[in-house]
Amino acid sequence: MKVLSTAWVGVFACLIICFSLGCTESATKTNNDGTAQNQISKEEIKRHLEELSSDKYEGRKPFSRTEGITIEYIKNEFESMGLLPANNGSYYQEVPMMEITSHPAETMQITTKSGDFDLRFNDDYVIHADKTVDDISINDAELVFCGFGINAPEKNWNDYAGVDMKGKVAVVLVNDPGFGSENEEFFKGDIMTYYGRWTYKYEEAERQGAKGLLLIHETTSAGYPWFVPQSSWTGALLSLTREDNSTGCDMKGWLHLDAAKKLFSSCDLDLPAMIKSARKPGFKPVPMNASVSTSLTNDYKFDSSKNVAAYIKGKKEPDDFIVYTAHWDHIGVGQVVNGDSIYNGALDNASGVATVMAIAKSFSEMKEAPDRSVLFLMVTAEEQGLLGSEYYAKNPLFPLENTVCNLNMDGVNPIGEMNDLTITGIGHSDMDEIAEEVAKTQDRYVLPEQEPEKGYFFRSDHFNFAKAGVPALYAEGGYDHREKGKEYAQEMRNKYTTDNYHRPSDEYDEATWNFDGMIQDGQLYLDIGLKLANSQRWPVWYDGSEFKAARDMKG
Ligand SMILES: [Zn+2]
Incomplete structure (x- = not known):
């Protein structure tokens, strides 16, 4: 997945130059042929x-x-x-491994105090399941803003503190609180810790027993544009088989930043202010007084x-x-x-x-x-x-x-x-x-x-x-x-x-x-x-x- 430049520049490749610059030590040795x-x-x-x-x-x-x-x-x-x-x-x-292909419904219904609206799959969010269950429906599941979705006892940090996530969907930020803090001692400052990775957030949401997880996509913090969740977290997805493959979150996925802004504002929550508070020690999860409904059907196979x-x-x-x-x-x-x-x-x-x-x-x-x-x-x-x-x-x-x-x-x-x-x-x-x-x-x-x-x-x-x-x-x-x-x-x-x-x-x-x-x-x-x-x-x-x-x- 590593990002590297792929510039299609036509510069004549000269082996001789490379070898004489790069490897003087062994340049004179030859094989029998x-x-x-x-x-x-x-x-x-x-x-x-x-x-x-x-x-x-x-x-x-x-x-x-x-x-x-x-x-x-x-x-x-x-x-x-x-x-x-x-x-x-x-x-x-x-x-x-197992391969699961989720077919999410075309929309996700959001219910808030100030009105209801639909989000569209692909443009506004992407979701998938990684469990072997045919049909999943999420009916009016409560949304909770859980900061960065991190539970790090050694740092005395728990974004899920005091909330039982059973039946609820966590909305979390990508990366970790140290990002942009200009403090190397806080997490690792701008260096992303494992707590900042989506894989970790998925793992932690499962441990919390959440019904679902939605990560708010933001290009700088994620390190890649929206196109990446769209292409990489839809269609058939693979995972290693587990002892019980039918357990875990009902849905995991990503919210487009614009959709997240819409969601927060209709919940009367100021997203920038929420992000700010999520970066402070002692942050407590915020019930959004909103709920989500949607469904997925899944095909799966083992191979x-x-x-x-x-x-x-x-x-x-x-x-x-x-x-x-x-x-x-x-x-x-x-x-x-x-x-x-x-x-x-x-x-x-x-x-x-x-x-x-x-x-x-x-x-x-x-x-x-x-x-x-x-x-x-x-x-x-x-x-x-x-x-x-x-x-x-x-x-x-x-x-x-x-x-x-x-x-x-x-x-x-x-x-x-x-x-x-x-x-x-x-x-x-x-x-x-x-x-x-x-x-x-x-x-x-x-x-x-x-x-x-x-x-x-x-x-x-x-x-x-x-x-x-x-x-x-x-x-x-x-x-x-x-x-x-x-x-x-x-x-x-x-x-x-x-x-x-x-x-x-x-x-x-x-x-x-x-x-x-x-x-x-x-x-x-x-x-x-x-x-x-x-x-x-x-x-x-x-x-x-x-x-x-x-x-x-x-x-
Ligand atoms: Zn790669």
Whole structure:
């Protein structure tokens, strides 16, 4: 889901220049066949990217008719590289999931003291269910404004304090109260904590026993425009199966900001004032004296999708693993935009899969295997809530305590080389230092995450490794274009977020994609993995990181 620039700039990609700038150390080594050793191949990246983002794969949605050809393509490539199957002779790891398609009624009726009105599905709100119940009706359920929807005992903070949410629908704000507070100690200031993520809000509403949850969408705080909830939280949605799949909220979803304004004003509540009070300690939930009625019918099925996993066995410490990840899935076929309904996901994340496959190829061609083992894990269902990596973290093919680190790629820079290496979630572990050492060999400097308020650290697969205590790196160049500077890089990022992110226009275009940045980041990831694979080093979490405890427990 990572946002990166996808500018279709036609700059001639020159491998020679890249190699001489980027990787002087190993530039002279060659394989027996004369090809460069320990180098990322542009042709490999391009070949995989072109293939996986083509219309033939129909946007690579798990469970869809093109899942099979997607995972088979990856598997065949791994096999032809001579990589070993990671799951008892199989390259696949089954990920049991359920797929629920909710069909919400066209409207939602709101009853308030100053009058009733309807909100329209899609324009004003989106909702879905993630339980296996055929028909759901919500009849005059009370609406309660529950601030940021956060219950954090360690911070002495409870937005649900004193309210029994049974039968009620919570209306909550995105992000967390620290956002915009200019106080780093308050939550984490502008850095989004996990409490700011929609996944957390869904989880907490369930724990509170609420009938429903409506998140007020606001572009800056959410980090993405309304189009994203519209495209990502409608249609068929996947989740990992649970012990009892019929429990939980009746509806979860999002309210458009304009609809929220209308709702609050007809309840005689001032939204800006409500937001202000929600950001103060001691906030108490506010009954809105309003109710909501609507209904949904649901179709559901159980099925399993697959992670694809292959590895190279280390020659000295075969039980220790470096794990590369990239999600192979995207969002499939959806709403038509400008005459196109295939969400190809070229940047998101055919680019990551292609680059990790090029890294795998490079490892496979090394004259000697590295000391430690290296796992290449292409996970499923990232777009539906990081499900493939969540499943892997809960059911690892090799023990997590022997997993040295995770190196994740999601959306690899298509606009050319960068001077920066921007680390998302910087400050958690000394993976930062390792990345910086390698970045210096490419004449690059490290930048902390530039938009920490958007919570990107929680938005791709490395997060599930971090949550399970495995130090993880998620980094890429993206803010300081080597030839065209910072403004250009920013402009391209913005353009991607507005025009292409989770849209059918996230497509590969031979004329405009520049592979130099992908080669640069791919080389960096290859060098980091190789460095750790040939060392005894165990990356560590810094004191104060919320992920340290999980690693310490594993001893
Ligand atoms: Zn992605």
